[in-house]
Amino acid sequence: xxxxxxxxxxxxxxxxxxxxxxxxxxxxxxxxxxxxxxxxxxxxxxxxxxxxxxxxxxxxxxxxxxxxxxxxxxxxxxxxxxxxxxxxxxxxxxxxxxxxxxxxxxxxxxxxxxxxxxxxxxxxxxxxxxxxxxxxxxxxxxxxxxxxxxxxxxxxxxxxxxxxxxxxxxxxxxxxxxxxxxxxxxxxxxxxxxxxxxxxxxxxxxxxxxxxxxxxxxxxxxxxxxxxxxxxxxxxxxxxxxxxxxxxxxxxxxxxxxxxxxxxxxxxxxxxxxxxxxxxxxxxxxxxxxxxxxxxxxxxxxxxxxxxxxxxxxxxxxxxxxxxxxxxxxxxxxxxxxxxxxxxxxxxxxxxxxxxxxxxxxxxxxxxxxxxxxxxxxxxxxxxxxxxxxxxxxxxxxxxxxxxxxxxxxxxxxxxxxxxxxxxxxxxxxxxxxxxxxxxxxxxxxxxxxxxxxxxxxxxxxxxxxxxxxxxxxxxxxxxxxxxxxxxxxxxxxxxxxxxxxxxxxxxxxxxxxxxxxxxxxxxxxxxxxxxxxxxxxxxxxxxxxxxxxxxxxxxxxxxxxxxxxxxxxxxxxxxxxxxxxxxxxxxxxxxxxxxxxxxxxxxxxxxxxxxxxxxxxxxxxxxxxxxxxxxxxxxxxxxxxxxxxxxxxxxxxxxxxxxxxxxxxxxxxxxxxxxxxxxxxxxxxxxxxxxxxxxxxxxxxxxxxxxxxxxxxxxxxxxxxxxxxxxxxxxxxxxxxxxxxxxxxxxxxxxxxxxxxxxxxxxxxxxxxxxxxxxxxxxxxxxxxxxxxxxxxxxxxxxxxxx
Amino acid sequence: xxxxxxxxxxxxxxxxxxxxxxxxxxxxxxxxxxxxxxxxxxxxxxxxxxxxxxxxxxxxxxxxxxxxxxxxxxxxxxxxxxxxxxxxxxxxxxxxxxxxxxxxxxxxxxxxx
Numbered sequence: 001x002x003x004x005x006x007x008x009x010x011x012x013x014x015x016x017x018x019x020x021x022x023x024x025x026x027x028x029x030x031x032x033x034x035x036x037x038x039x040x041x042x043x044x045x046x047x048x049x050x051x052x053x054x055x056x057x058x059x060x061x062x063x064x065x066x067x068x069x070x071x072x073x074x075x076x077x078x079x080x081x082x083x084x085x086x087x088x089x090x091x092x093x094x095x096x097x098x099x100x101x102x103x104x105x106x107x108x109x110x111x112x113x114x115x116x117x118x119x120x121x122x123x124x125x126x127x128x129x130x131x132x133x134x135x136x137x138x139x140x141x142x143x144x145x146x147x148x149x150x151x152x153x154x155x156x157x158x159x160x161x162x163x164x165x166x167x168x169x170x171x172x173x174x175x176x177x178x179x180x181x182x183x184x185x186x187x188x189x190x191x192x193x194x195x196x197x198x199x200x201x202x203x204x205x206x207x208x209x210x211x212x213x214x215x216x217x218x219x220x221x222x223x224x225x226x227x228x229x230x231x232x233x234x235x236x237x238x239x240x241x242x243x244x245x246x247x248x249x250x251x252x253x254x255x256x257x258x259x260x261x262x263x264x265x266x267x268x269x270x271x272x273x274x275x276x277x278x279x280x281x282x283x284x285x286x287x288x289x290x291x292x293x294x295x296x297x298x299x300x301x302x303x304x305x306x307x308x309x310x311x312x313x314x315x316x317x318x319x320x321x322x323x324x325x326x327x328x329x330x331x332x333x334x335x336x337x338x339x340x341x342x343x344x345x346x347x348x349x350x351x352x353x354x355x356x357x358x359x360x361x362x363x364x365x366x367x368x369x370x371x372x373x374x375x376x377x378x379x380x381x382x383x384x385x386x387x388x389x390x391x392x393x394x395x396x397x398x399x400x401x402x403x404x405x406x407x408x409x410x411x412x413x414x415x416x417x418x419x420x421x422x423x424x425x426x427x428x429x430x431x432x433x434x435x436x437x438x439x440x441x442x443x444x445x446x447x448x449x450x451x452x453x454x455x456x457x458x459x460x461x462x463x464x465x466x467x468x469x470x471x472x473x474x475x476x477x478x479x480x481x482x483x484x485x486x487x488x489x490x491x492x493x494x495x496x497x498x499x500x501x502x503x504x505x506x507x508x509x510x511x512x513x514x515x516x517x518x519x520x521x522x523x524x525x526x527x528x529x530x531x532x533x534x535x536x537x538x539x540x541x542x543x544x545x546x547x548x549x550x551x552x553x554x555x556x557x558x559x560x561x562x563x564x565x566x567x568x569x570x571x572x573x574x575x576x577x578x579x580x581x582x583x584x585x586x587x588x589x590x591x592x593x594x595x596x597x598x599x600x601x602x603x604x605x606x607x608x609x610x611x612x613x614x615x616x617x618x619x620x621x622x623x624x625x626x627x628x629x630x631x632x633x634x635x636x637x638x639x640x641x642x643x644x645x646x647x648x649x650x651x652x653x654x655x656x657x658x659x660x661x662x663x664x665x666x667x668x669x670x671x672x673x674x675x676x677x678x679x680x681x682x683x684x685x686x687x688x689x690x691x692x693x694x695x696x697x698x699x700x701x702x703x704x705x706x707x708x709x710x711x712x713x714x715x716x717x718x719x720x721x722x723x724x725x726x727x728x729x730x731x732x733x734x735x736x737x738x739x740x741x742x743x744x745x746x747x748x749x750x751x752x753x754x755x756x757x758x759x760x761x762x763x764x765x766x767x768x769x770x771x772x773x774x775x776x777x778x779x780x781x782x783x784x785x786x787x788x789x790x791x792x793x794x795x796x797x798x799x800x801x802x803x804x
Numbered sequence: 805x806x807x808x809x810x811x812x813x814x815x816x817x818x819x820x821x822x823x824x825x826x827x828x829x830x831x832x833x834x835x836x837x838x839x840x841x842x843x844x845x846x847x848x849x850x851x852x853x854x855x856x857x858x859x860x861x862x863x864x865x866x867x868x869x870x871x872x873x874x875x876x877x878x879x880x881x882x883x884x885x886x887x888x889x890x891x892x893x894x895x896x897x898x899x900x901x902x903x904x905x906x907x908x909x910x911x912x913x914x915x916x917x
Contacts, residue, residue, distance in 0.1 A: 005868065026883070030836045033877075062856070
């Protein structure tokens with residue numbers, strides 16, 4: 001259409017009112033003149049007038065056709081429909097409010113859920129070439145169903161130097177988590193991540209202030225890069241921090257840069273990044289230390305072929321490892337980084353998000369059906385009005401459009417309200433953090449999400465409007481008009497439609513209810529699971545000692561002992577327990593039997609103090625507890641749990657037997673079993689809906705083997721909450737440089753991990769809704785052990801290496 | 805179905821041609837005059853719902869082929885008088901040529917024995 005026409009059309013649009021008046025006048029004149037002419041030809045005045053009208057035709061239709069000529073008919077129609085609908089809603093405000101609120105809840109829930117899905121699963125990670133970034137993990141060669149583990153630093157070195165599939169291979173290590181930072185005379189607990197020099201360049205992220213690591217920093221002593229949050233919240237955010245120095249684990253470190261706000265990598269809680277240098281333990285004993293490996297694939301190299309190359313290089317790497325080294329049992333697996341992040345945040349997270357999304361879609365469908373039902377009821381009331389409009393010349397399609405417009409208005413208003421709800425929800429979500437979400441993209445209601453919401457609104461409008469409109473368009477005009485009562489017939493069709501709606505609604509609701517029911521049942525079942533110890537009246541706290549101040553067993557044991565005796569005198573304290581998780585996945589040698597072939601096994605080790613079992617309420621099944629006579633230089637002893645006793649000794653009596661925990665150097669001492677204790681289920685839920693089944697466990701006395709961090713457990717006569725400050729005071733009295741953290745009651749701790757598990761729980765819904773989709777990864781998730789929790793413990797010790 | 809009755813008796817698209825031709829005789833006319841002229845000239849062979857003339861006039865206005873101005877009838881009533889614009893003249897020629905081509909072609913087909 002030429003531009004000139006467009007101008008005339010726009011002018012016509014602006015002069016619409018005038019144009020309508022002109023046309024009306026023209027038509028009046030035409031009919032008058034025709035009537036006059038007919039009268040002159042001899043017709044009676046009334047007859048002439050009637051015939052003139054008949055010959056002219058329907059004026060409404062002429063008016064509409066004239067609108068059509070200008071191409072604005074649709075617009076005036078829409079505006080008219082809108083005005084009409086607005087008047088209707090003003091007359092029935094309760095109906096409008098109910099419908100809008102219903103849709104707002106449905107659309108709001110979907111918008112909020114989609115913003116999470118968008119950030120976590122859809123949007124690429126905010127790194128350079130995010131689609132080519134991968135994570136490399138180790139998998140047990142014979143037991144691929146086991147959770148993946150970190151690989152050795154030795155393997156990393158091999159890949160870093162020789163891999164051809166990767167543009168870049170770097171490493172980062174967050175385990176061993178927590179060190180003490182001294183800043184302006186105050187000791188604080190921090191989470192530093194050890195990374196290789198190219199870590200930040202791999203991600204393609206620059207520092208906001210200063211710079212990130214360079215290869216030359218490897219020779220420059222200790223250098224650190226700070227996270228924005230840590231710099232602002234813990235160091236006061238002053239600009240002179242860059243270039244300054246801070247004390248990390250009694251070592252002076254130079255701050256070379258601060259990362260931009262919003263920069264995240266796993267784990268999100270990272271406070272600062274330290275550089276792995278030739279002096280680092282990693283490089284000095286590469287087979288003793290493990291690391292998380294990340295890389296950027298070269299273009300057009302698949303993860304599978306990269307994995308094959310890494311596997312070959314890995315064999316080179318473990319050539320020097322001891323024959324029984326656990327590393328020999330490991331093969332590398334390469335997965336997209338985004339997938340890894342999702343998995344690290346929660347084994348079931350991806351599935352849980354998808355299932356939750358399905359659930360909110362169900363909610364929206366129910367909302368639509370509800371609104372459709374409301375509309376249908378109103379359509380029945382309005383049949384007369386619609387029929388009258390139809391006889392006045394409104395086409396059927398025009399009536400259908402009117403009804404659709406009405407539901408569209410409801411949907412759009414619902415979407416607007418729903419979006420506000422979603423924004424509020426997402427804000428709450430960001431602050432409350434009920435679920436750990438993967439590092440990377442922040443959850444926001446952004447344009448993509450709004451686009452989704454817009455489409456939802458249109459869909460909802462159509463869904464809730466089509467059936468009523470279809471029904472209205474089939475109305476039998478004569479039947480309705482002949483009826484004397486208002487809002488009379490509904491007819492068989494209406495009944496059938498209503499019935500269908502009710503069926504759909506019941507089906508959807510049952511789906512949701514069943515899912516919710518299963519979830520509640522799982523929670524109820526979890527809450528009633530006996531964990532093997534008394535969870536009430538138990539206050540817990542974490543404490544860590546500097547290895548430089550407490551370098552050896554006697555100094556640590558002495559500290560723990562004097563702290564224990566001090567805490568025991570606090571009012572309300574009945575028993576003081578301490579435990580330190582020392583190692584996992586070790587093989588066990590039993591005196592008189594063949595030595596295990598590999599250091600990788602199923603036994604965990606915990607170092608505990610004398611009163612640990614009593615404080616926890618774990619029953620001693622046989623033998624004796626640890627006693628004050630178990631000292632550093634006396635016979636090394638152990639208490640084993642029931643599972644270990646059954647698995648390793650079956651019908652034999654374990655007491656008095658000698659066992660040895662596998663260590664790569666083979667130098668760990670033989671331990672004499674002095675007792676067996678009841679099983680304890682781990683309270684770490686591993687993001688699934690079951691407490692871990694007990695695994696074989698060896699307790700060693702804290703006087704004979706003491707790590708640098710312990711969990712303190714106070715068995716109290718009341719809730720124990722009031723003891724937190726007394727606990728802190730006693731620790732500070734002993735040594736002001738020792739921080740304690742995570743002071744919580746055991747019940748809090750359990751409910752937190754349960755909340756975490758529940759929120760990311762999905763497998764049972766999934767079973768109910770249909771067979772699980774997806775590959776082995778999903779199956780593994782369903783079996784369910786999270787790398788996250790696993791990794792944190794696991795890496796602290798490396799594969800098969802002794803406690804660090 | 806409603807629409808086809810409006811055009812009953814008059815080949816689709818020829819109403820525009822008839823209006824253009826009517827105005828093309830020179831001078832200005834209001835709607836009733838145009839309708840009346842067409843009916844008288846065709847001796848009412850082309851029966852047409854008179855109202856359908858007005859959307860056609862709007863269409864011609866939109867294309868700029870006719871212009872419109874207020875005037876007074878003999879009875880001294882306000883009326884909108886239509887005049888053929890220059891571009892309308894060209895359009896008339898095109899439409900006439902098109903019509904002849906069509907009529908010729910249809911005539912050829914009808915002559916085939």
